[in-house]
Structure formats: structure tokens, C-alpha cells
Amino acid sequence: MNFTLKIWRQRSHSEPGQMVRYDVDGVTPGMSFLEMMDLLNEQLTVGGEEPVAFDSDCREGICGMCSMVINGQAHGPARATTTCQLYMRQFEDGEEISVEPWRAAAFPLLRDLVVDRSAFDRIMQAGGYISVHSGPKPEPNSIPIENALAEEALDAACCIGCGACVAACPNGAAMLYTAAKVSHLGILPQGQPERYTRVTRMVAQMEHEGFGSCRNYAECEAACPKEISIKFIGRMNRDYLTATLRRPIKRDGPMDSQ
Amino acid sequence: MNLEAKIPEAPIEQMWETHLDHLRLVGPRNRPHYRVIVVGSGLAGASAAASMASMGYQVDCFCFQDSPRRAHSIAAQGGINAAKDYRNDGDSVYRLFYDTQKGGDYRSREANVWRLAQLSTQIIDQAVAQGVPFAREYGGMLANRSFGGVLVERTFYCRGETGQQLLLGACSALAQQIAAGRVRMYPRTEFLDLVVIDGRARGIVVRDLVTGQISSHAAEAVVLATGGYSNIYYLSTNAKGCNVTATWRAHKRGAAFANPCFNQIHPTCIPASGEHQSKLTLMSESLRNDGRIWVPRNSEDTRAPSEISEKDRYYYLEERYPRFGNLVPRDVASRNAKNVCDDGLGVGPTGHGVYLDFRDAIADHGRDLIDDRYGNLFEMYERITGESPWKTPMRIYPAPHYTMGGLWVDYDLMTTLPGLFAIGEANFSDHGANRLGASSMMQCLADGYFIIPVTIGDYLSRHPYGEIDTNHSAFSDVERDVRDRIDGLISIRGSRSAASIHRELGQVMRDHCGIARNATGLQAALGEIPKLRERFRTELCIPGSGSDLNQSLEEAGRVEDFLDCAELMCRDALLRNESCGCHFREEHATEKGEALRDDVNFAHVTVWEHAGEGVVPEPTKEPLSFDALPLAQRNYKT
Known part of the structure; x- marks a missing residue:
């Protein structure tokens, strides 16, 4: 198979970028999209040109490192699929394919198709944890957790942090990501003590990072390689609202308590 | 070479407790004065960094990925073992120890394996407290399934993504410590060399993968949690970025490498x-x-x-x-x-x-x-x-899939180089010649949550803090070595990518040092690899420069270390003239084609020291003893 690729090339954040056209041949249907990119890079290297910089690591759809907008869609045309799990049999021989980086204000571009997603990590640092030290803990079966509840938490926790939700959103919002993280811990009994401080802090950090606002386009759900539902956004909004309405716990003195 | 493993004097069941009772501690007021470097942010690295930071130590943590959560532990699928005996099917600490020892074909250190089995149950408790959503039965209790090589159901799991959920747990603890200012996290930063001063590991030199900047970081101790080197085969289940660079360069600076030829080939x-x-x-x-x-x-x-x-x-x-x-x-x-x-x-x-x-x-x-x-x-x-x-x-x-070999460590997980520790897949200690399923995550988390946070205190307590900073001349010397090496690679200006040479190396290793090995093949490989290295040194092409994001340069540095390590693997495989676990020498098989061990000559760990460029190293042996579980031929037939 042969393809014409139009790839976004940009040396650094401060320099302008442009789409550059490359022809790549000798592609087989069993190649993954990234293997096709490897092939192109091999051709470029041998020809003394700088290869296209792109992120990838596990190449089995779980690390969340790969991130390409292919023909205008985050992670390309296949549903529930990361870029690394997209195979060339999905494309027509001779097709022209455009390849661009994630584009969002909160994800500054580093080079070519590589962007900086550290804003996601800072959202986690703002509250995406249950505060426990390492050491002896109670017997886990002492808190039974309903099977369906554990599964629902996992439906949110399966987020791989790739950022496709942000790339797909016309507003560059990170609501699906943040909601998945907030819900994973908020659903489980272990996460209850910090449930409302967590949502408040994580949402504040999300806004601070410059992500856009949610307008219920639901593009995020459609682009999510793990098919995380936007119902979690609704759930986060409820938690957030509850958190803003809750009175801080006031610890009364001896006289007040009578 | 000093291979004193520091196994505590006590019956095996009480060794770890006895050891804990006698370890020297660093008091809570002093801990913030000590800085520890952790390289790698997978299950072992993230859990170690988070645990040490929450005790009060200052931690610097490095990973080459753009976020700690992307380390390759994330891809572990099946599950994690723990001797909880929830299924009432006869499981126990002894049984998990027995299965791991037998599975490893009696080539691991008993004391370490027992401790691993013992700590397994605590890991589940810790993970559940962090909010890891393990599969539950309808009554709300934790569910289990079984895994290869055992006759009980002791594996805990989250669908097919147990690794991701456990790593998210460890990384959430890490995130909390980053926010608290006790961990400085350096993503997209690659370890390139170790700094040794007066025989102790005192820091590292790294490259910022975005700006190309080389910088030094000093600490009182360095922990390598950098995983295994299965990517030496080019085609493996490891992530594209997995490499041997950190352990190999530490090896060249004085840390001994144990059993490099023990490499697991995953069947599915x-x-x-x-x-x-x-x-x-x-x-x-x-x-x-x-x-x-x-x-x-x-x-x-x-x-x-x-x-x-x-x-x-x-x-x-x-x-x-x-x-x-x-x-x-x-x-x-x-x-x-x-x-x-x-x-x-x-x-x-x-x-x-x-x-x-x-x-x-x-x-x-x-x-x-x-x-x-x-x-x-x-x-x-x-x-x-x-x-x-x-x-x-x-x-x-x-x-x-997985390398059982790695840096030699003692019972405290310290390498032969004082102040340098190795945890998780990067060390050699727990899986012998073959690792059983669902036990890599168990080892990473036992090392990171429960072992290193206390054993490192024993080392730190014996040394004052703050004596050395990066102004010491040793740092500028190592930085210069690192820069020279990068310039050397870029100046070759040949016509071949590092990947194409790596692919050739992988073929040599798969053919001669893979599922089955023999003396002729290994000797052939030992002839091939230096030729490949020569081609690498003359034909390599790295477009661009070292002063910005350059993925060709990153890859070339890793391939260069693979070429060196491959030679040691083959040498080790040739020397180990027996079959055991994953190391199957075709010359040594039972009539039915099973691995035939030679316990008289090979019941030991082969430990290699770096002898210098181009010098063939001489190994040392750490004899293994089998007191808790006597040696036996593995039998999975009856």
C-alpha cells in the first residue's frame, strides 16, 4: 500500500509550523499506524532528514503516550482505539492522510507531534489521591464493595490519560479526564472522606491550567479510546455543586454543643 | 568482590521481622535532611518514591516518559498474587514461597523469596486502601483467579488491566507527595550516568529530553527502578522505550550484574x-x-x-x-x-x-x-x-517478556556499590531462572512500599547528610563523559538508523540466546555482536543535534548499551552449562525434553563485574542454599 501523508512539522513552541507532504510506500495492511510512521522515519533518517518526532511507548493501547490527530480525528477513525492500535487495513490504498498533534491551549507543543500534557499531572496532584501512608492497613474484605460499584469505579479508572478528550473538544476542555479521575475515587467507600475537597481542588486546578469549559458537545466521549461515558461529567458536576453548598464542618466548643 | 548478602540469622519465617528489629533507623526530624534519587516511576519506583517521601525524606524522581503514570508497569494485565487464602484452597505464605522457588527452578535466594511471599498480603491491603478497584464477588468480597504454575487461586485482578490500576494507585500516592513538595518529579528526563565518589553512589547525570540539557543531581543514595532489558531482542512485549541504560551504566561504574542470561519468554x-x-x-x-x-x-x-x-x-x-x-x-x-x-x-x-x-x-x-x-x-x-x-x-x-537477571543486590536491596539500590525488575533476586505469572507486580510493590523505605534508612543512618553537592568535581567529570559520548554518536554521520542495527541485534539474540540455547550458537553470537558494534560505530546516522528533542539520539544511546549487554548475556548463557527454568541449554535435557539442572556445579548466582572496555570479565559466584525447601526436579506432569 502507498500513502501520501501530510504531517505537521514544527521545530519548537516558539517557531511557526506547517503541514509537510511525504510519500510513503511499502506499507502492509498488518502494519500499525505507528509502524507506518517508523517506516517513514527510517526513510527520512537514511536520506539525512530529521525524522518526525512523535510520542509512543507501550504500543498496546494502555500507556496513553501516543497522541495523533489523524484526518481530523483524535486517534484516527476507529472507535475505542488509540493511535498505536490503529492498523493500516483501516485505510484505502493511495489515500491522503493528515497527521497533526493534539491542539489545545493547555497542551503546549514541544516539537512536531509531541505536546506537553503535564497539566494532567498537576490536576492529579491537586487532589487525585486518597491520603494514606505505606504500611499495615485493615483487612480489605472488612469493607465489602458491591460488585457493580467496583465495576463502575473501574469504568472511570480505566482512563489512560492520553488527552484525546481535550484534543477532540472544540473548547479544549478537560472535563472528561477530570471527571473520570474524580469519579474513580468518589464512587469507592475508601474515597469518601476526601470526596468533596478532592473535587473542589481538582476542578480549580483544571480551570487554572487553561482548559476550556464544557458545552456538552460529547466529542470527548466519542474520541475516548476507553469509551469513558460523559455521565461521569454529570456526576462530577453534582459532586462539585454539593461541595460548594456544604458548610465547612464547624467544631463547636463545650458551650455551643449544649 | 564482596557478595555478602546479609541474610539475617534467624529461622526463615522470622528473618524479616528479626531484620526489622535490628535495622538502624533515621529519626523523623533527620529524614528531611536526606535526599534520595529514584530513577524510574513504574510500580517499584513510584511506590518507593511515594513511601520514602511520606516518611519525610526528600526525593528526586526521574522518568523518560512524559508522565510517571506511563511507565511500562502500566501494561501488566493479568493480576497480582497474594497468599491471602481467601478461597480456602490450602494457600499459605509457605505455599507461595514454594511455588515461587519451584517456578524459579531453584535459582533464587530463599530468604528473599520468603519475604516476598510474606509481604504479598500487605500489598493487597495497601492497594485497596489507595482505592484500587479490584474485581469483587457479588457479596462484595475480593475475587480471585488462578495463574500458571500453581494449584490455588490467589491472583487479584482488575479486568485485564491490573498493572494500570496498581500503577495509578502508586502514582496517586506519588502525586500527593509531589504536591506536598517532598518529591521533585522530573519527567522526560533520562538517566545517563551514575556519579561515584569515594566508592559510594552520590548522584546521577541526566539529559532533559526536550531541551537536550545535561544536568547533575546529588543525593545521599540512588535507587534504580528502571525495569528489565527484554528489548535487547528488539521484538519483545516491552514498551518501545524500555532499555538497559541505567543498570548497564551503573554496572560500568561498579555495580555487579547477576544472572544476565535469565530471560523469560512469555508464551501467550x-x-x-x-x-x-x-x-x-x-x-x-x-x-x-x-x-x-x-x-x-x-x-x-x-x-x-x-x-x-x-x-x-x-x-x-x-x-x-x-x-x-x-x-x-x-x-x-x-x-x-x-x-x-x-x-x-x-x-x-x-x-x-x-x-x-x-x-x-x-x-x-x-x-x-x-x-x-x-x-x-x-x-x-x-x-x-x-x-x-x-x-x-x-x-x-x-x-x-521479562528479565529475571539484573543488578546483584543483598537482602537490603543494595547493589555491590554502596549507596546504590536496585528494586523491581532491575534487580535479580526473587524469581530465579523463571518468574511465575502475577508475581512481578508483587515484587515491585513489596520492594517499593515495604522493603526499601526501611532498609535505605539503615544505610543513610551510617552516613552524614549534605556533605556533597553538584559542585564536586566528580559531577563535572561525569557530565563531560556524557557530553563526549553524545557528541561521539552524533559525529559518526553514517547512513543507518539505530533501529535497523537494533533489529539485527534482536535477530542474533532470538536465534542464539532465546527460548533454547546451545554452545555453538552462543559462540556464534559472541562472534557476531562485536561486528555489529563495529557497524554501529561506523555506520550510525543521527540527524539533528543533541541540543533539543532528538528521538534518534535517545534510541542510539540505548542501542549502544544493548550491544554491550547482549555480549554479557551470551557469555553468561555459555558459562551456565546446565538447563534451568527459562535458560534451556539444548545439551542438557531429560529424556522427555525437560530442563535438566546441574545442582552440583550451578546452584549459584553468577555475578559479573565490569572489567573495562574490551576486557573479558571473570565472574564471581554467590552460592545458593536450600534449607526451607530442598532441591527437587520440577515436575508439572503428575
């Missing part, structure tokens, strides 16, 4: 589809719980698998190992797959594949249950191959 991977293949994808071993492995009895049988009748199917594992059947340990399953393919019975376009069939499981248990258990794995398989496991059997073939 999707076969390579052609030349272009960049990595192999693992299908969880848990599939062997319900899938039946077979090949056609007749090598000329070209019918579609569904048309092949029962009598023409060769369920070779069930026939050869009636007691364990499809659940034999990984080394046995891999070797048998190679064996039937070598006999011409392999399936698929390359002939390197066997069927893993769910037809009977779907008929027995119903589609819903199988979907619950393996739905996501079936989808993944279909996405990659274009074939549906609901309709036709999967095709699988073994692939390099």
Missing part, C-alpha cells in the same frame, strides 16, 4: 506479522485458564481450525502435562510451543504460531461469562489481527 503473545513489526503484544496469561492450546496433528493439515475435528487436534500441553495442562509455567509453555513449531506443526502465515481456542469454554460457561473475563483481550486481539476470537481460535507465539 500475538505472533509477528512481518518485517516491519516494532513490538509484540502480550495476551494475558489468564487466557490459559479457559483457552485450550493446540496445533493440528498433521503438519500438512491446511484446513481452517474450525473444520479440524477433535481427533486431528493435538492438545500438546494437556497430553504432555496432564496435571497442570494448559497452566504449566511460562518457560514450559514457551518451550513446548517452539518445539511443536520446530516439528512443522505451527500455524499461521509464518508457521510460528499455535492455537489458543475458546470454543469449549464458550460452550461450557456461556458467552457472557467469557466476555466478562476476557472481553477486552478479545477486542484487542481482533483490533491487531483483524480476526475475532469468538469465531476462530487466537494464534499465539512466545515473545521475550
Whole structure:
């Protein structure tokens, strides 16, 4: 198979970028999209040109490192699929394919198709944890957790942090990501003590990072390689609202308590 | 070389407690004065960094990925073992110890394995407290499944993504410590060398992968949690970025390397589809719980698998190992797959594949249950191959997966270089010659949550803090070495990519130092590798410069270390003139083709010191003793 690729090339954040056209041949249907990119890079290297910089690591759809907008869609045309799990049999021989980086204000571009997603990590640092030290803990079966509840938490926790939700959103919002993280811990009994401080802090950090606002386009759900539902956004909004309405716990003195 | 493993004097059941009682501690007021460097942010690195920071130490943590959460522990699928005995099927700490020792074919250190089995139960408690959503039964209790090489159900899991959930747990603890200012996290930063001052590890030199800047970091101790080196084979189940650079360069600075030839080939991977293949994808071993492995009895049988009748199917594992059947340990399953393919019975376009069939499981248990258990794995398989496991059997073939070998460590997880610790897959200690399924995450987290946070205190308490900073001349010397090396690589200006040379190295290693090895092949490999290295040094091409994001440069540095390490692996494999676990020397097999150990001559760990460029090193031996579990021939048949 042969393809014409139009790839976004940009040396650094401060320099302008442009789409550059490359022809790549000798592609087989069993190649993954990234293997096709490897092939192109091999051709470029041998020809003394700088290869296209792109992120990838596990190449089995779980690390969340790969991130390409292919023909205008985050992670390309296949549903529930990361870029690394997209195979060339999905494309027509001779097709022209455009390849661009994630584009969002909160994800500054580093080079070519590589962007900086550290804003996601800072959202986690703002509250995406249950505060426990390492050491002896109670017997886990002492808190039974309903099977369906554990599964629902996992439906949110399966987020791989790739950022496709942000790339797909016309507003560059990170609501699906943040909601998945907030819900994973908020659903489980272990996460209850910090449930409302967590949502408040994580949402504040999300806004601070410059992500856009949610307008219920639901593009995020459609682009999510793990098919995380936007119902979690609704759930986060409820938690957030509850958190803003809750009175801080006031610890009364001896006289007040009578 | 001092190979004193510091095994405590106590009965094996009480060793760890005895050791804890006698370790020196650093008091809570002093801990913030000590700085510890952790390289790697997988299960071992993230859990160690978070645990030490929450005790009060200052921690600097480094990873080459753009976020700590992307370390390759994330890709572990099947589960994590713990001797909880929730299923009332006779499990115990002893039983987990026994299975791990036996699975490792008696080439690991008993004391470490016992401690691992002991700590296994605490890991589950810790993970649940962090909010890891393990699978639950309908009554709300934790669910279990079984895994290869054992006769009990002790594996805890989250669908097919247990690694991701455990790593998210560890990384959430890490995130909390970053926010608290006790961990400084350096993502997209690669370890390039270790700084040793007066015989102690005192810091590291790293490269910022975005700006290309080389910088130094000083600390009172350095912990390597940098994983294994299966990518030496080019095609492996590891992530593209996994490498041997950190452990190898530490080795060159004085840390001894143990059992480099012990490499596990995982039996259930999707076969390579052609030349272009960049990595192999693992299908969880848990599939062997319900899938039946077979090949056609007749090598000329070209019918579609569904048309092949029962009598023409060769369920070779069930026939050869009636007691364990499809659940034999990984080394046995891999070797048998190679064996039937070598006999011409392999399936698929390359002939390197066997069927893993769910037809009977779907008929027995119903589609819903199988979907619950393996739905996501079936989808993944279909996405990659274009074939549906609901309709036709999967095709699988073994692939390099995990390295049991690594830096030698004592009971405190300290290498032969004082102040340098190695945890998780980066060390050698717990899995002997073969690792059982669902025990890598167990080891990473035992090391990170429970062992290193206390044993490192014993080392730190013996040394003052703050004596050395990066102004010391040793740092500028190492920085200069690092810069010279990068400039050297870039100035070759040849015509070949590092990847193309890596691919050749992988072929040599798969042919001669893979599932089966023999003296002739290993000698051939030892002849080939220096030639490859020479080609690397004259033909390499790295476009661009070292002063910005340059992925060709990153790859070239890693391949250069693989070339060196490959030679040591082959040397070690040649020297170990016996078969044990994954190390199958064709000269040493029982009549039935099983690995034949030589306990008289090889019941030891082979420990290699770096002897200098181009000098053939001489190994030292750490003898192994077998007091808690006497040596026996492994038997998975009856």
C-alpha cells in the first residue's frame, strides 16, 4: 500500500509550523499506524532528514503516550482505539492522510507531534489521591464493595490519560479526564472522606491550567479510546455543586454543643 | 568482590521481622535532611518514591516518559498474587514461597523469596486502601483467579488491566507527595550516568529530553527502578522505550550484574506479522485458564481450525502435562510451543504460531461469562489481527517478556556499590531462572512500599547528610563523559538508523540466546555482536543535534548499551552449562525434553563485574542454599 501523508512539522513552541507532504510506500495492511510512521522515519533518517518526532511507548493501547490527530480525528477513525492500535487495513490504498498533534491551549507543543500534557499531572496532584501512608492497613474484605460499584469505579479508572478528550473538544476542555479521575475515587467507600475537597481542588486546578469549559458537545466521549461515558461529567458536576453548598464542618466548643 | 548478602540469622519465617528489629533507623526530624534519587516511576519506583517521601525524606524522581503514570508497569494485565487464602484452597505464605522457588527452578535466594511471599498480603491491603478497584464477588468480597504454575487461586485482578490500576494507585500516592513538595518529579528526563565518589553512589547525570540539557543531581543514595532489558531482542512485549541504560551504566561504574542470561519468554503473545513489526503484544496469561492450546496433528493439515475435528487436534500441553495442562509455567509453555513449531506443526502465515481456542469454554460457561473475563483481550486481539476470537481460535507465539537477571543486590536491596539500590525488575533476586505469572507486580510493590523505605534508612543512618553537592568535581567529570559520548554518536554521520542495527541485534539474540540455547550458537553470537558494534560505530546516522528533542539520539544511546549487554548475556548463557527454568541449554535435557539442572556445579548466582572496555570479565559466584525447601526436579506432569 502507498500513502501520501501530510504531517505537521514544527521545530519548537516558539517557531511557526506547517503541514509537510511525504510519500510513503511499502506499507502492509498488518502494519500499525505507528509502524507506518517508523517506516517513514527510517526513510527520512537514511536520506539525512530529521525524522518526525512523535510520542509512543507501550504500543498496546494502555500507556496513553501516543497522541495523533489523524484526518481530523483524535486517534484516527476507529472507535475505542488509540493511535498505536490503529492498523493500516483501516485505510484505502493511495489515500491522503493528515497527521497533526493534539491542539489545545493547555497542551503546549514541544516539537512536531509531541505536546506537553503535564497539566494532567498537576490536576492529579491537586487532589487525585486518597491520603494514606505505606504500611499495615485493615483487612480489605472488612469493607465489602458491591460488585457493580467496583465495576463502575473501574469504568472511570480505566482512563489512560492520553488527552484525546481535550484534543477532540472544540473548547479544549478537560472535563472528561477530570471527571473520570474524580469519579474513580468518589464512587469507592475508601474515597469518601476526601470526596468533596478532592473535587473542589481538582476542578480549580483544571480551570487554572487553561482548559476550556464544557458545552456538552460529547466529542470527548466519542474520541475516548476507553469509551469513558460523559455521565461521569454529570456526576462530577453534582459532586462539585454539593461541595460548594456544604458548610465547612464547624467544631463547636463545650458551650455551643449544649 | 564482596557478595555478602546479609541474610539475617534467624529461622526463615522470622528473618524479616528479626531484620526489622535490628535495622538502624533515621529519626523523623533527620529524614528531611536526606535526599534520595529514584530513577524510574513504574510500580517499584513510584511506590518507593511515594513511601520514602511520606516518611519525610526528600526525593528526586526521574522518568523518560512524559508522565510517571506511563511507565511500562502500566501494561501488566493479568493480576497480582497474594497468599491471602481467601478461597480456602490450602494457600499459605509457605505455599507461595514454594511455588515461587519451584517456578524459579531453584535459582533464587530463599530468604528473599520468603519475604516476598510474606509481604504479598500487605500489598493487597495497601492497594485497596489507595482505592484500587479490584474485581469483587457479588457479596462484595475480593475475587480471585488462578495463574500458571500453581494449584490455588490467589491472583487479584482488575479486568485485564491490573498493572494500570496498581500503577495509578502508586502514582496517586506519588502525586500527593509531589504536591506536598517532598518529591521533585522530573519527567522526560533520562538517566545517563551514575556519579561515584569515594566508592559510594552520590548522584546521577541526566539529559532533559526536550531541551537536550545535561544536568547533575546529588543525593545521599540512588535507587534504580528502571525495569528489565527484554528489548535487547528488539521484538519483545516491552514498551518501545524500555532499555538497559541505567543498570548497564551503573554496572560500568561498579555495580555487579547477576544472572544476565535469565530471560523469560512469555508464551501467550500475538505472533509477528512481518518485517516491519516494532513490538509484540502480550495476551494475558489468564487466557490459559479457559483457552485450550493446540496445533493440528498433521503438519500438512491446511484446513481452517474450525473444520479440524477433535481427533486431528493435538492438545500438546494437556497430553504432555496432564496435571497442570494448559497452566504449566511460562518457560514450559514457551518451550513446548517452539518445539511443536520446530516439528512443522505451527500455524499461521509464518508457521510460528499455535492455537489458543475458546470454543469449549464458550460452550461450557456461556458467552457472557467469557466476555466478562476476557472481553477486552478479545477486542484487542481482533483490533491487531483483524480476526475475532469468538469465531476462530487466537494464534499465539512466545515473545521475550521479562528479565529475571539484573543488578546483584543483598537482602537490603543494595547493589555491590554502596549507596546504590536496585528494586523491581532491575534487580535479580526473587524469581530465579523463571518468574511465575502475577508475581512481578508483587515484587515491585513489596520492594517499593515495604522493603526499601526501611532498609535505605539503615544505610543513610551510617552516613552524614549534605556533605556533597553538584559542585564536586566528580559531577563535572561525569557530565563531560556524557557530553563526549553524545557528541561521539552524533559525529559518526553514517547512513543507518539505530533501529535497523537494533533489529539485527534482536535477530542474533532470538536465534542464539532465546527460548533454547546451545554452545555453538552462543559462540556464534559472541562472534557476531562485536561486528555489529563495529557497524554501529561506523555506520550510525543521527540527524539533528543533541541540543533539543532528538528521538534518534535517545534510541542510539540505548542501542549502544544493548550491544554491550547482549555480549554479557551470551557469555553468561555459555558459562551456565546446565538447563534451568527459562535458560534451556539444548545439551542438557531429560529424556522427555525437560530442563535438566546441574545442582552440583550451578546452584549459584553468577555475578559479573565490569572489567573495562574490551576486557573479558571473570565472574564471581554467590552460592545458593536450600534449607526451607530442598532441591527437587520440577515436575508439572503428575
